[in-house]
Amino acid sequence: MSIVMPEPDSGVLARRTQIVAALRAIVPGEGVIDDADELRPYESDGLTAYRQPPMVVVLPETVEQVSAVLAWCQAEGIKVVPRGAGTSLSGGALPLADAVLLGMARFNRVLSIDYDERVAVVQPGVTNLAVTRAVEDRGFYYAPDPSSQIACTIGGNVAENSGGVHCLKYGLTTNNVLGVQLVLMDGQVIRLGGRTLDAGGLDLLGVVVGSEGLLGVVTEVTVRILPKPDTARALLIGFSTVEGAGQCVADVIGAGIIPAGMEMMDRPAIHAAEAFVNVGYPLDVDALLIVELDGPASECDYLVGEIERIAQANGAVSVRTSRDEAERMAFWAGRKAAFPAVGRLAPDYYCMDGTIPRRRLPEVLERMEALSQHYGLGVANVFHAGDGNLHPLILYDANRPGELARAEDFGNDILRLCVEVGGVLTGEHGVGVEKRDLMPEMFAEADLQHQQRVKCAFDPDLLLNPGKVFPTLHRCAELGRMHVHHGQLPHPDLPRF
Amino acid sequence: MTQTLTETLRPASPAELRDILADAARDGAKLALRGGGSKRHIGRAEPAATVLSLGGLSGVVDYDPAELVLTVRAGTPLAEIEALLAERNQMLAFAPFDHAPLFGEPAGAATIGGVIAAGVAGPLRLMAGSARDHLLGFHAVSGRGEAFIGGAKVVKNVTGYDLPKLMAGSWGRLAALTELTVKVLPRPALRLTRLVRGLAPAEAVALMARVMGSAAEVSAAAHVPASAAHGGAPVTALLLSGFPPSVASRARLLDDLTGGACDAAGLENAESDAFWQAVACPVALPADLPLWRLAIASGKAAALIAELGLAPSAYLLDWAGGLVWLASDLPAETVRAAAAAAQGHATLVRAGEAMRETVPALPPREPAVAALEERVRRAFDPAGLFETGRF
Numbered sequence: 001m002s003i004v005m006p007e008p009d010s011g012v013l014a015r016r017t018q019i020v021a022a023l024r025a026i027v028p029g030e031g032v033i034d035d036a037d038e039l040r041p042y043e044s045d046g047l048t049a050y051r052q053p054p055m056v057v058v059l060p061e062t063v064e065q066v067s068a069v070l071a072w073c074q075a076e077g078i079k080v081v082p083r084g085a086g087t088s089l090s091g092g093a094l095p096l097a098d099a100v101l102l103g104m105a106r107f108n109r110v111l112s113i114d115y116d117e118r119v120a121v122v123q124p125g126v127t128n129l130a131v132t133r134a135v136e137d138r139g140f141y142y143a144p145d146p147s148s149q150i151a152c153t154i155g156g157n158v159a160e161n162s163g164g165v166h167c168l169k170y171g172l173t174t175n176n177v178l179g180v181q182l183v184l185m186d187g188q189v190i191r192l193g194g195r196t197l198d199a200g201g202l203d204l205l206g207v208v209v210g211s212e213g214l215l216g217v218v219t220e221v222t223v224r225i226l227p228k229p230d231t232a233r234a235l236l237i238g239f240s241t242v243e244g245a246g247q248c249v250a251d252v253i254g255a256g257i258i259p260a261g262m263e264m265m266d267r268p269a270i271h272a273a274e275a276f277v278n279v280g281y282p283l284d285v286d287a288l289l290i291v292e293l294d295g296p297a298s299e300c301d302y303l304v305g306e307i308e309r310i311a312q313a314n315g316a317v318s319v320r321t322s323r324d325e326a327e328r329m330a331f332w333a334g335r336k337a338a339f340p341a342v343g344r345l346a347p348d349y350y351c352m353d354g355t356i357p358r359r360r361l362p363e364v365l366e367r368m369e370a371l372s373q374h375y376g377l378g379v380a381n382v383f384h385a386g387d388g389n390l391h392p393l394i395l396y397d398a399n400r401p402g403e404l405a406r407a408e409d410f411g412n413d414i415l416r417l418c419v420e421v422g423g424v425l426t427g428e429h430g431v432g433v434e435k436r437d438l439m440p441e442m443f444a445e446a447d448l449q450h451q452q453r454v455k456c457a458f459d460p461d462l463l464l465n466p467g468k469v470f471p472t473l474h475r476c477a478e479l480g481r482m483h484v485h486h487g488q489l490p491h492p493d494l495p496r497f
Numbered sequence: 498m499t500q501t502l503t504e505t506l507r508p509a510s511p512a513e514l515r516d517i518l519a520d521a522a523r524d525g526a527k528l529a530l531r532g533g534g535s536k537r538h539i540g541r542a543e544p545a546a547t548v549l550s551l552g553g554l555s556g557v558v559d560y561d562p563a564e565l566v567l568t569v570r571a572g573t574p575l576a577e578i579e580a581l582l583a584e585r586n587q588m589l590a591f592a593p594f595d596h597a598p599l600f601g602e603p604a605g606a607a608t609i610g611g612v613i614a615a616g617v618a619g620p621l622r623l624m625a626g627s628a629r630d631h632l633l634g635f636h637a638v639s640g641r642g643e644a645f646i647g648g649a650k651v652v653k654n655v656t657g658y659d660l661p662k663l664m665a666g667s668w669g670r671l672a673a674l675t676e677l678t679v680k681v682l683p684r685p686a687l688r689l690t691r692l693v694r695g696l697a698p699a700e701a702v703a704l705m706a707r708v709m710g711s712a713a714e715v716s717a718a719a720h721v722p723a724s725a726a727h728g729g730a731p732v733t734a735l736l737l738s739g740f741p742p743s744v745a746s747r748a749r750l751l752d753d754l755t756g757g758a759c760d761a762a763g764l765e766n767a768e769s770d771a772f773w774q775a776v777a778c779p780v781a782l783p784a785d786l787p788l789w790r791l792a793i794a795s796g797k798a799a800a801l802i803a804e805l806g807l808a809p810s811a812y813l814l815d816w817a818g819g820l821v822w823l824a825s826d827l828p829a830e831t832v833r834a835a836a837a838a839a840q841g842h843a844t845l846v847r848a849g850e851a852m853r854e855t856v857p858a859l860p861p862r863e864p865a866v867a868a869l870e871e872r873v874r875r876a877f878d879p880a881g882l883f884e885t886g887r888f
Contacts (some may be wrong), residue, residue, distance in 0.1 A: 116706040117796045117819075140710070161655045168652075174659065176632050190865045197622055197819050198792035199666055200842040200860045202870045203629050206662020210655050218510075230712045250563035256586055256683030256740075295714065296750075299743030353649045357564050387653040388564075427653040442656055443646070449646045451658045453876035459870065469657065482522060482641060482879060497526035497547065 001410055003433050005052070005172055005467045008098035011298035012078060016055055023058045023100065026068045031106075033057040039393065042101050044149070045086040045093040049350075049404060054081065054095035059103045062180065063189060063219045066102070067244040070217065071187025079181055079463050080185070082213040084156030087148040090432025092160060092212045092468060099466075102217060104155050110134045111220065118225050119195060120180060124155025124218045128162070131223060135239050138223040146428070147336070161210030164291075168386035170226070173429070174209040177344055181220035182208060185459040186319060193200055194222065207454060212430050213465040215458040230296035232260065234328045237311045238285035238318035240351045242266065245287035246315040246361045249385045252291065255310060261292040262386035263335050266365065269342060269380040269393070271332035276341035281334050282318045289385065290331055296352075338382045339393065345471035346378065346395035354418030357396035358388045367417055367461060368392060375410040377403070389427035417439050431469045439471050448472075453479050494496065505548040511636065511644060511675045513660045515547065518673065518882065519642030527885045532572055532611030537606075539615075539846060540858040541666075543885035551610055554675050562587055565652055566633065567681050569581040571610025571674040576805040582681055590682040591631050592619030594777040599788060600845055614709035617682055618664025618859035619683045619777030624707075629665035631680045637664065637672035638880025650683070663873070667861075668888060671877040685716075685738035690764040690772055691751050693733040698722065699799035699812070700791045701733040704755065705817040706795065708735055713750045719776045723810035726772075730819030731809065734772060735759075776815050782824035783810065787848040789832050795819035801839045805831070829856040836860070859888050 012019070020034045033039060034056045038460070042210035045052045048133040060066045073080050095101045106124035107293050108270050110130070113137055116491075122131055128149040131142040141214050145164035146152055152162065158180060163172045167354045179193030193205040239245040245264055252259065265273065265288045274281040281288060291307055292301045304321050311319050322328035334341070343350055356364055365381065378395040392414055415435065416426050426433045439448060448470060455462070457475035466473065506528075506582060508514040521528055529546040531537065543639035551572040558568040562585040569578060575593060582588050595604040611617075634648030641694060647660030665673060684724045694706065701720035708715050713810060717736035724732040735742045752759055760784040764772050782788065798818035805827060819841075823832065829845065829852075836843040842860030845853070862870060878884070 002663050114796065115710055116703075117794060118710060139712075161659065163653060163655075170652070171626065171630065173657075174662070183601060184869075187866050190863065192870065195794035195840045196792035196842070197627065197816055198618075198842065199616070199629070200864075201666075201862055202671075202873060203616070203666050204661045204866070204869065204873065206629055206665070207658050207660065207873075209631070209662075210659045227712055227714075229714075253565060253683070254563050258683065258687060295739075296712065296743055296746045298746035299740060302742040304741055353833065355649075355653045357561070357566075357651060360563065381611075384653070388651055389653045423651050424649045424654040424656045426656050427651075428655055430655055431657065442649070445821065446643045447645045447647070448657075450643070450647070450877065451660065452640060454658055454660070454663070454873060457872035457876045480879065494502055497521060497524040 002405060003050070003140065003437060005096060005433070006473065008096065012049070012098040013055070020056050020274050021101070022072060023069065025054060026072065027065050028059050029059055030058045031061065033059070034110070042083070042086070042095060042103070045088040045091060047089055047094070047432065050091050050094050052095045052097055054101035055098055057103055059102045059106050061106045063183065064384045066183045066217055066219055067187040067189050068184055069100070069102060070185050073320040074328050074461065074463060076184050077461065079466055082159070082217050082455045083151035085127065085151050087152040087156065087428060088123045088160060088432060089353070090426065090430040092430050092432040094433050095342040096467060100475065103185050104153070105215070107219060115140065117195065118226050119222055121152055121220060121222050124158070124221055128152050128154060128157055134226050136228065139228050141228045142223055143176055143226055144173050152473060154221050154223065158209050158221055159211065159213045160430045161386050165263060165384065168262060168384070170260050174206060176206070176224050177209055177221060180205060180208060180218045180222060182216040182218055184216050185464045192397050199485050212432060212469050214455055215464070215468060220468040231297040231300045232292060232294040232328060233300045234302040234322045234331045235291045235304065235307055235311070236281070236320045237280040237289040237291065237316050239287045239289070239315065240285060240317050242287045242365055243362045244315045245289050248289060248311055248316065249358060252307060253386070255299065255306060257306065257309040258290050259288070259386060260294040262282045263290040264383040264385035265335065265338065266381040269338055269382050271378055272345055273338050276344060278332045279333050285317055290335055307322040321360060335382065342380045342393045342395070343435070347397040347399065350396065350411055352390065352394065352411050352414050353426045353429040354415050354423055355387065355389045356421050356423035358385065360421040364390070364417060364421060366475065368414060370415050371410055377410055378406055384427070387427070388423065412438060424464070433468055435468060437471045449474065451477055456480070505550055505551040507553045507554045507597055511554065511638065511869060514554070514673055514675060515638045515642060516642050518640065519640050521882050522640065522642045522880045525880060526882065529887065530614070530673050530883065532608030532614070533574065533606030534601070534828065535595055535607040536611060536615055538600050538885035540852060543887045546885040549673065550624045551673060551675070552608065557581065558676060559631055561629050565681055566653050566678060567660050568676065568678040569609055570648060570676050572608050574605065575609055575612055576605050583684065586684050587681045588684040589679065590621060590625040591628050592621035592777060593617045594774070596778065598780045601784065601806065609677055613665050613677055614667060614669050614674060620719060620815050621881065623718060624716050624775050625682070626683045627767050629662045630663045632661040632677060632680040632884040633680055635661055635674050636676035637674045639672040640880060640882040648678070652680050670874055670883045671803060672888065686767040687741045687744045687882070688736065688766050689744050689748060689761040690769040691735045691737065691748060692763060693758045694727065694729055694730055694760070695754055696720070696733050700794065701731070701814070702799045702818040704733060708751060708754050709751065711754055713737070713747045713754065713861050717773060720814040720818070721776070723783055736769065750864045754774045764874055776813065779813055780823045782813065782822060786824040786826050787852060789823040789848045790846050791823065791836045791839070791841055791843045792840035793819060793821060793836055797839035801835050805835050833860065857888060
């Protein structure tokens, strides 16, 4: 574990009994957990390499309780880590030894659905898939579909701005959320956005979505729901080179087609997936594309023809088009099982999440291969090809001394490479603790400080989810000072105004 | 609608801009940021401010159609960008528009920085998202006189806070934008607008809700209660866009959903584009009255029209009822109360100077949200350089 978390405050740890009692006064019954065995399930999220049991877990049921817990913690100077379902892949919900873990699992109700306005109001602990389940009998669905959608919650999706394989066409969480009720660290309950398509002031909702639990605790979410497309069809296209596959993706988009999903797998990922699920992926190719189309049947039929033509023109060595729903699901089965399939190749794997400009893909894969040799660790790639979001899976064995550290170093080099070619550290998993110390690769100090001052506007004592996202914790008073450039003003003697 | 301004500064580079802002922070000056000036009549007059024009920061930095990404300097005219994208059959999918005709001025001056800073989005916003959904990254200089960036130049990114969302619609009160990276999308091969005539507002809103909830994939839906182009009769318009075979089958679905009430022909491509341009920038509404823009819950549109007793010539509905353009001399409190009752808010887009002195252009916020907005603004602009009194 190479990331250093803030030093626990021994004064807070010494007051643990009193803190537990105070929380019990706010959330009665089973809503406060302080037993060491019962705390263990909360010690990590989806980034399991990092573990830390929380000081205490509180599971409020009402907005009033959330508000009272935060207000009390603010008054007492106690840190708070919010948590949804704990599926974050970046350590966004990693507990701190001296912090209250605020679990939102009990906020699990769908509050209202308005089909005329195509919005649903849900509590944050409702799972992503449950939103679709609640509206599908009327022919609607909720578009963002992170791969953990069966478990992850809408509150967590808001915190992480979650995506999914269909976000190329339908957007991320931020494009599908209209409003939230938010509790600030001082206990104030506010509403941002609502039922309208226009913010009508500063778009604070826009900055809360994706803020990784650092700005407030979401207690209600208004999402847009969409009519489910009539038809979905998929193409499975094999290429003998990554360049061919990459050019095919560029040409599809160049032809004005935005598929519902466009996924790429490299040779190691194809072989691992096929060995795992046996769905007939071609094994003699270097890159495999899955292109999914949705909409009216007439549109899908037309676009299937267009994409087949583009694929052939780019030297596709195999093109299959799903004839029915079972075959479409089979095409996806390998891709969806890619992580566990790759997991069979090695005792452990580490999933990365950079985004690159798509045109740089062949070069990035080539340099990744060189890094793989350098670190002596295998890597398999699955790739949201439409939007340039890479998921390299680094293979390692945590039981071999030093391999985890090497895997992390390899991963960090991959992310530096993504930034170097004009991309970013994370496309959908978030910064969390995992990529926190890499932030300076992408942002200069002034950039980070402008972000941190937004944090100060919401949470001036830095009590909410500290140790995440930002590599250096600056006190807000220090950040607020005006600095003089390079020690001098540009024209110190010349009054301009 | 004239206002006298003391001086105009027009930096030619981001470095020069940074120097100006650093000096202004030191001297306690007030700066009114301006792109093309097409929206300068929105909000209070700002006589004490120096105009800081960003028009000198113009030009395309990078455009790769296959990446769906365009990077431009903030002062680049919107018309220039639209022409560039059209050459490659692409577009800004949030359909921004130039406000100048609403103020009796010629279109053409609006800049990309201006439409982003004002969060301007037209009829396509209904399904394609607003300016905030299409701004991927930016370079800017904040009121601290410091250059900084937010977001990135790729379409999928969650690294750090989503500051582009804050910048879109911030009306130049956080930072001076110098460079913007926006997502672009293919321009649909076929745009077909189907029209239904003669509906009352409540019927139109109900129809729009029905089609928006169907598989017809309507990309814009508006109701023009007194359409000059249609003999003053009410027209409800539904836009289908995409590849011809898809549009054709969805047009048949619309026929089913409307019980055959759609006009047989409809408006195609250029004609369709012109129709929606007139919805985006509603110059047909009375030009001598204050102009309001109400964003509301779409299901409340008919009740709002009834409650305010609006004449057909006074308004039009866009976004399937979620947006009301209203030309009216009703008292501001009445309009804002009606918007609030419809779970929304009202922006005063056009009014005489006297009204603008007393009625804020932007909708009032709840005290706790207003206080939070204030803290966020001070985070970027501690000395209040951009607080010219306009809003």
